Amino acid sequence: MANKTTFGLPLSRRYGIAFLIVILALLSGYGAKGTIDSSTPGAFNHYVVYPFSELISHLADWFGGSYGISIIVITLLVRIVLMPLMIRQQTGQMAMRDKMKVLQPELAQLKEKYQSKKDSESIRMQQQETMQLYQKYGVNPLAMGCLPLIIQLPILTGLYYAIIMTPELKEHSFLWFKLGASDPIMPLVAAAVYLVQSLVMQRMSRSNAESGPQKQLAALVYLSPILMGLFSFSAPAALPLYWTVGGVFMIGQTYLAHWLFARRSAKGIAQVVDATSTGS
Numbered sequence: 001m002a003n004k005t006t007f008g009l010p011l012s013r014r015y016g017i018a019f020l021i022v023i024l025a026l027l028s029g030y031g032a033k034g035t036i037d038s039s040t041p042g043a044f045n046h047y048v049v050y051p052f053s054e055l056i057s058h059l060a061d062w063f064g065g066s067y068g069i070s071i072i073v074i075t076l077l078v079r080i081v082l083m084p085l086m087i088r089q090q091t092g093q094m095a096m097r098d099k100m101k102v103l104q105p106e107l108a109q110l111k112e113k114y115q116s117k118k119d120s121e122s123i124r125m126q127q128q129e130t131m132q133l134y135q136k137y138g139v140n141p142l143a144m145g146c147l148p149l150i151i152q153l154p155i156l157t158g159l160y161y162a163i164i165m166t167p168e169l170k171e172h173s174f175l176w177f178k179l180g181a182s183d184p185i186m187p188l189v190a191a192a193v194y195l196v197q198s199l200v201m202q203r204m205s206r207s208n209a210e211s212g213p214q215k216q217l218a219a220l221v222y223l224s225p226i227l228m229g230l231f232s233f234s235a236p237a238a239l240p241l242y243w244t245v246g247g248v249f250m251i252g253q254t255y256l257a258h259w260l261f262a263r264r265s266a267k268g269i270a271q272v273v274d275a276t277s278t279g280s
Contacts, residue, residue: 036165048158053166060168068174071163071238075245078159082152083253090257091264098265103137163238170236183237190240191229193247198224200251204258 036045036053052074059070110133114126163169170180177183232240 035167036162037167040165044154044158045161048154049161049165052159052162056162056166057168060172065172066174067166067169067172067179067238068241071169071174071179071242072245074159075242076249078155079246079249079253082155085151086253087257087260090254091261094258094261099137103133106133160239160242163242164236169238174237174241177237179238179241180236182232182234183240184233186237186240186244187229187232187235190232190243190247191225193244193251194228195222195225197247197251197254198222200254204254 036049038046038050040046040050056067056070056074059073060067063069063073107130110126110129114122117123117126172179177186228243232243
């Protein structure tokens with residue numbers, strides 16, 4: 001079976017890119033050494049990490065010195081601020097997937113037409129006709145690509161480092177665990193939440209466009225939470241707490257994005273039906 005594409009990239013490759021980003025985010029924790037304060041060198045530390053660290057401390061003061069509640073609140077606040085951008089990205093991807101699903105039969109015919117033609121002129125003509133099909137269906141392979149991720153990444157990375165490097169946080173406890181020490185249970189909780197999130201996102205993606213080799217996608221769905229859990233066993237428990245809260249929020253956000261997209265699609269269909277009825 002041909003490897004169908006989304007936004008000009010195979011779906012399996014897009015999952016691979018997302019998986020690589022998760023791995024880089026996990027490994028970046030090993031570079032977070034020491035603590036953060038106003039004198040810590042580096043523009044990113046000064047303008048992003050340190051303000052987040054200060055906000056964590058202030059929120060903890062507001063909640064009776066509980067840095068655990070502070071982490072939960074600031075994680076939710078950051079996710080809520082980013083939510084409009086992320087929902088716009090998700091609904092845009094869903095709309096583009098629907099267009100690609102309609103486009104796939106014609107793309108398959110085009111591929112078959114030029115399958116035996118390998119000369120440069122035939123390749124050029126195939127590319128030209130492919131772009132004409134994209135224009136016909138209003139598909140932009142570059143739309144809703146990396147820009148939202150580029151905007152989100154410094155914010156989430158800054159919060160990530162602030163949690164690791166805030167000195168006051170390390171000595172506090174929350175629920176049954178110490179925030180600055182590793183915990184045997186929280187990694188399992190974080191891995192389970194991210195497994196559910198990955199399964200939800202995979203199921204939602206399949207419901208909009210059944211594309212991509214499922215065996216490869218299934219491997220990525222399970223491997224990412226496993227690696228996150230393994231990393232969490234040697235990380236401060238504050239990190240799996242942060243990941244757990246963020247993962248639960250993302251599950252709800254995914255369902256909200258799909259509900260909004262379904263509602264918008266139903267409204268569009270109703271308008272078409274009304275226009276057709278009026279015209280007849």
